[in-house]
Amino acid sequence: MTHRMRCDACGAVSPRSVDFGRAQDWQLRHAGRHPSHLTYTETLTRPWRARPQDNR
Numbered sequence: 001m002t003h004r005m006r007c008d009a010c011g012a013v014s015p016r017s018v019d020f021g022r023a024q025d026w027q028l029r030h031a032g033r034h035p036s037h038l039t040y041t042e043t044l045t046r047p048w049r050a051r052p053q054d055n056r
């Protein structure tokens, strides 16, 4: 599962990372550079793999 943060003010996005701390570091640096950008959306991506042999 990977985490990504998106700034709601300007749409900038962090790199995807399996480590939430990396996404959070990006958010804190972004907020430091842009003090008016106060709200963020976190996106979680959970990969799924279909296994045809399990179809019943």
Ligand SMILES: [Zn+2]
Pocket (backbone or CB within 6 Å): 007, 008, 009, 010, 011, 012, 030, 034, 037
């Ligand atoms: Zn921003």
